[in-house]
Amino acid sequence: MKILTYKDAEYPAFAQSLRRRAIPEDSVRDLVGEIISNVATNGDEALVELTQRFDGAALTREQLFISEEEFEAAEASVSAETREAVRRSLHNIHDFAHKSMRKDWSGKNAEGATVGERFTPFDRVGVYVPGGKAPLVSTALMTAGFAQAAGVPDIFAATPCGPDGTVNPALLFALRQAGVTEAIKVGGAQAIAAMALGTKTIAPVDRIFGPGNRFVVEAKRQLVGAVSIDLLPGPSEILILADDSAVPAYIAADLLAQAEHGGDSAVGFLTPSMELLEKVKKEVEEQTELLSRSKIIKEVLKTGTFLMHVESLAEGVRIVNEFAPEHLSLIVENEDEILAQIRTAGAIYLGPDSPVAVGDFLAGPSHTLPTGGAGRSFSGLRADQFQRRTSIVKMDKPAVAKSLSVIQEFARLEGLDAHGVSTSIRLER
Template sequence: MKITKLTNSISLKRPLESGNEEQLKTVRQVLQDVRQYGDLAIKKFSEMWDGFAPQNLRVSQEEIDEAVANFDPQLKQDLQEAADNIRYYHEAQKRQNIKLLLADGSWLGQRIIPLDAVGLYVPGGSAAYPSSVLMNVIPAQVAGVKRIVITSPAGKDGKLPPAVLVSASILGITEIYKVGGAQAIAALAYGTESIAPVDKITGPGNIYVALAKREVFGEVAIDMIAGPSEICVLADDTAYADEVAADLLSQAEHDALACAVLITTSESLAEEVAEEVERQLSTLPREAIARKSIENFGQIYIAESLEQAIEAVNSLAPEHLEVVTAGSEKVSEQIRHAGAIFIGRYSSEPVGDYFAGTNHVLPTNSTARFASGLNVDDFIKKSSVVYYSEKTWKENSPKIARLARMEGLEGHARAVESRGWDKGE
């Protein structure tokens, strides 16, 4: 990894991955075709890109039962415990309705209403991501969403990974479709003969999925446009180089565009981590991917002080941040911008990816400056409620009418003045 002295002028941000014109053209054609031809278009694109032409888009109960019956019992238990942890954490995020009492029985309120239907996209291809099922479904369930749909690309054998089906089964989700790519996003947004539309789409995917989500936003809600994974480790000379290197590589192995950064006050740690990364890369099964990530987006910065290092972290606003310093909890309190913060030596980033209970769907590309990770609030909406008594109306209607006329809206003024005493009440 490259080692650089941290300066005040250095930029740690990467450009947004927004695709190219050809990719966008392809996505728009897919969206148009699915909207017009429904299932027929989905089957065409599935055969074209996934090598599988499904007769039935929906996963059968028999397929789910088979996956559960043949799944490793220990792994199933691990998934169940992870699900329990995630549910426990997200239950604490639930909001309550608000009712503010005014004089004479009048009141103002806010009602928390879950979305009717959400669609979860689970990536497929060369890997299975049951953790994505848990992280997206559980906060929606806690919010009270009644209909939760999963779409995921099938393999050439026409099957979804057993781990994905088992995770769905643990959560009681049975509406699952063998559809991937931009065509899945189109189906969830517009609906087809087999798939009813949803109100919101969540979950990560490749550039075609990301572009499709961006295109359908407005007709449906989306969680975010997430870029490649990022990790930043903030460390001093109390950290162990082999552990820091392992954590950096845990994200570098995701994608050749993933970003792994160490910001440290220790020059010796910087040099040791650079050596450890190279040593560990040589034995990593996904070495080719991780090496490209490290070569293109891996960096070690040496800060003159902890204060300078903290400010650099806040400038980066990373998706994942590990704080491995003396007094790490106190140091973490100075972090303003990070998708998720992992404090201390034993809080390695994968702890949050799989098991602790916090959500791993997080803002990337420095959007943690203004965005949050996926949570229960993403699956609710809020309706304001007003109840005015006659007396409160009488006291305030002249004020409201004056404000309306000030804005030149006579109809508003007349609406508020149209009821009451002039009708003999």
């Protein structure tokens, strides 16, 4: 762990480095570009070849798809406890989604025209569910589950398989419960390319959702235009801002829970209390030894974890807004005052008894959130992102008459006389 106090000479430079931009490395950009080009040219054959290359699974073109028999076998094999966990999580997801969806509306403008908006679900969306070191069952629910709540009729999923060509049964069960209508055993940038561009066997989607590693995120970035995307959610991260009111053991547990994701995870803790920082450091070291993924956690603690003794809570807030964390845990006595100053976090967990894990699995909001500093520009996944917005305008003759002079003036300013005529003709004939 990197431990710094505001009195250290290197503190200002390190604090400045926490203002991040989600800009890919050249090597990542180039490799992803090659993968996209390969899928665009060779379609299903490219997916077969790339799945063998990156996942070690030798599949035929037909085996790229998860069969109905595989879905049925998965449903038959999952435990009652898994069924209940999926049911309760989906219940909260649907409830949260329904409350946050946009509703149709209409009204009159100043000239008497009827104006409004209507919101309809996308026809076909793609959801990406990472595989890698663990089956992210909750991610299936927190992407496809929102599409299901929004009424999307065709939900296509992509998730990587293991070297033996299988997908975890609990993940398959969750995908089906969340309304997935079709799925492939393909991961990485090639899965994003297939969903965006289509192949002989895969129809392209209207929009792509879901988190992934840096290659998945870069593929989404490069394919904007061919398809729309939700946001740029990459490796997991947490930032905790706390004062002396916090419990050190709780803070350490939340830091380790995020470090458990491994890879390029970012884990940070800010406090104006050096005493609290030392206690948290001790708890992290002790708790790590008790966890099953301690080897993975230790790598993240070594390369992606920082504990900072800041001069004040105000300085901590400044760093939070610069860092734009995916998850922010805020444990301070003057909670409302500090919360009002936070602008860029993807999700905020308030108080000592709000573990980030409840947001990962159960609370209701999606855990698909912006990372790598993208929180300054993007919000987390929401139900209304599965809705297509269409504006509505309806006019009668009196409204046309009241609007004509303004339309004609803009037409004159912009040299578009046909625009003016298209309005005036409705009053002349």
